[in-house]
Amino acid sequence: MESASPLKMEISSNHQQVAILVSPEMGHLIPAVEFAKKLTIHTNLHVTLITQSTSSSLSMAEQSILDTLPEELNLVCLTAPSQLKNLPEGTLAINVIFLTIAYNLPLLRTILESLVCRNSRLALVVDLLGVEALDMATELGISSYLFYTSNCMSLSLSLHIPKLDAEFSGQYRDLPKPLELPGCLPLPGKDFPDPLPLRGTEGYAKCISLAKRYSEVKGIIVNSFDELEPGAVKALKENLGVPRIYPVGPVVQSGLAKAENGYECIKWLDEQPQGSVLYVSFGSGGTLTGAQIEELAWGLEMSGQRFLWVAKSPHEHEPSSALATAQSLKNNPAEFLPIEFMERTKGFGMVVSSWVPQMEVLSHASTAGFLTHCGWNSTLESIVNHVPLIAWPLYAEQKLNSVLLVEGLKIALGLVEDGDGLFRREEISRVIKCLMEGEERKKIREKMREVNEAATRAVGKSGSSSRSFMELVSEWMSY
Ligand code: UDP
Ligand code: UDP
The missing domain is CATH 3.40.50.2000 (Glycogen Phosphorylase B;)
Structure with missing residues (x-):
């Protein structure tokens, strides 16, 4: 400043x-x-x-x-x-x-x-x-x-x-x-x-x-x-x-120290085409149910888009109670992702089970979209890096943030739940494709550019x- x-x-x-x-x-x-x-x-x-x-x-x-x-x-x-x-x-x-x-x-x-x-x-x-x-x-x-x-x-x-x-x-x-x-x-x-x-x-x-x-x-x-x-x-x-x-x-x-080769996910991003990867993360505490993880995995696979997914072990209760255990879980994605998911998506996806340097991921030239829980820090980080969003709010004030991002600022696409309160694979895949390759992509990127420029002006x-x-x-x- x-x-x-x-x-x-x-x-x-x-x-x-x-x-x-x-x-x-x-x-x-x-x-x-x-x-x-x-x-x-x-x-x-x-x-x-x-x-x-x-x-x-x-x-x-x-x-x-x-x-x-x-x-x-x-x-x-x-x-x-x-x-x-x-x-x-x-x-x-x-x-x-x-x-x-x-x-x-x-x-x-x-x-x-x-x-x-x-x-x-x-x-x-x-x-x-x-x-x-x-x-x-x-x-x-x-x-x-x-x-x-x-x-x-x-x-x-x-x-x-x-x-x-x-x-x-x-x-x-x-x-x-x-x-x-x-x-x-x-x-x-x-x-x-x-x-x-x-x-x-x-x-x-x-x-x-x-x-x-x-x-x-x-x-x-x-x-x-x-x-x-x-x-x-x-x-x-x-x-x-x-x-x-x-x-x-x-x-x-x-001013974060560059994660010098320490992070596999950055090395992987380096190898992907520019503007091709969807980053998927639910913040420091967010977790999904087993059924929802399965739908997300299939949705990612069906979309055919490149992805980097920070996948945490499932919880079996309401998302709001996820915080209770999320921090202490030991993650082994092979245990909770659909069978052979990682093998099938090896050519275009990467699953990470631990902390990633998010600012570095969002500022990477390969990253083109962010499926987020709408935590406010994540939202601002996406804005300063000009990365449009898919809103998947879980708890705290994240649903309110999602309203602001999807309906107000129009820098995020929303997902529609089915009758059981689940986001189904077809819906997930549809919205990912919209963000990453459809006509919608141009519109939302343009909106994000405006907000990004306003952010730069605000702290200038x-x-x-x-x-x-x-x-x-x-x-x-x-x-
Ligand atoms: N974060 C990160 N790596 C991760 C997960 C989170 O660097 O793997 C950072 C992220 O960049 C953000 C903060 O942790 O600065 C999370 O804050 P946010 O408000 O988005 O969500 P919360 O974790 O509080 O739900
Ligand atoms: N909370 C609140 N008002 C707000 C945002 C959060 O009363 O505008 C509550 C929220 O419902 C939760 C608690 O504060 O019970 C803690 O929020 P959290 O630590 O998750 O906030 P965050 O880490 O996302 O900033």
């Missing part, structure tokens, strides 16, 4: 500080690391990044992301709190994350107190799961900000949901008509973030209690940009009851996101 550099000179005599608290999981870590890098490189703020993990050591993927941080940044990595050992087996992953954050609070207090002691003012940035730290920040006289790692439409829903909860007593799935949030696309109840449609569940109560706290912060930094969601951004900025909004996106992975000199970033930093510097 070149336009932010003048701030570095202007503010060089100050010692203002920002602490960024990151919730466990890659989807939170990656954008937080990038945001921390921007602050460290383009301003003279003293940045402390506090990461949290649910395991006792960092994974290779986490470590490689953290290795990209500049040396002058103060990094504090909190590994699994000891109390996690006492949790009953089968505790849902999302609950493990919430407990990790809660158990780390005393340690966080010590860290924040030591930073405050340095005779300078401090701003605390938390992400959408870290709002439990807000009371402590208030007690210590620290201003709090939210780093919302999704889009403005999702943020708008989060800010409205406490009111909706008070007004509407049924399940959101049964809302008589789609919800019309100011400046946003109409959102049918079935596409609300999981587990919101399930009133009465523990997850629902947690979502409401988190969302209630989002309006307590001084400002909300959003990983989106004005041109992507002009209506939603305008409405949020003009809504007086809402904290100040700073859309600073797209904030995506940068005097772009909307660069301006928001500078406003935010100026606010922090003026304490």
Whole structure:
């Protein structure tokens, strides 16, 4: 973000500080690391990044992301709190994350107190799961900000949901008509973030209690940009009851060490014709049922298109519970893919069972499409690499993202379910062919080009996101 550099000179005599608290999981870590890098490189703020993990050591993927941080940044990595050992087996992953954050609070207090002691003012940035730290920040006289790692439409829903909860007593799935949030696309109840449609569940109560706290912060930094969601951004900025909004996106992975021959999938991509490969991945946590994996495998094969598929072991429950086990599964695709699938598709497909360097895959000249779970980081990474999408949302706010991508921005093609809630092989194959070779391909690539250019402008000199970033930093510097 070149336009932010003048701030570095202007503010060089100050010692203002920002602490960024990151919730466990890659989807939170990656954008937080990038945001921390921007602050460290383009301003003279003293940045402390506090990461949290649910395991006792960092994974290779986490470590490689953290290795990209500049040396002058103060990094504090909190590994699994000891109390996690006492949790009953089968505790849902999302609950493990919430407990990790809660158990780390005393340690966080010590860290924040030591930073405050340095005779300078401090701003605390938390992400959408870290709002439990807000009371402590208030007690210590620290201003709090939210780093919302999704889009403005999702943020708008989060800010409205406490009111909706008070007004509407049924399940959101049964809302008589789609919800019309100011400046946003109409959102049918079935596409609300999981587990919101399930009133009465523990997850629902947690979502409401988190969302209630989002309006307590001084400002909300959003990983989106004005041109992507002009209506939603305008409405949020003009809504007086809402904290100040700073859309600073797209904030995506940068400066990753090139995966020097380490990754088979990159070598394989090197050997494929330019613009010929569909990348298929459901993010760091997403898994499919066995029946759905089988349909996807056949759909890929029937499409005849080249593909790179990150295939994870199936789960047998609803996709929303996939997070529970996804991380711990040992993958052996031969055990769960159709018999001889890998042999039959050897000439044009590659199946990977572990973490891939996604930014490198998406920026590779051979990659021409991305079948995605619509995680917001994946979406932004696709936008900056100009790769059109097929939307296959699973959980969290992914269905909402899919509405934005398919119906709003028209940079993704949607899939139609059959009566049993499955995407069938014929449908999968049809949509893949549309994206990769049909008339549709030209239209969607053109749309993606427009959005890609808007993203480049937003973070360029005097772009909307660069301006928001500078406003935010100026606010922090003026304490
Ligand atoms: N990612 C990756 N390799 C993988 C899977 C995921 O590099 O094999 C990265 C991806 O590039 C993105 C993040 O992990 O930055 C996933 O975030 P997203 O919001 O897309 O989905 P989540 O995993 O949170 O559901
Ligand atoms: N969530 C929410 N509002 C949102 C997005 C997510 O309340 O706008 C909830 C979501 O339903 C889930 C929890 O926050 O129960 C955790 O989301 P997750 O960690 O999956 O977010 P992600 O990693 O995709 O950013």
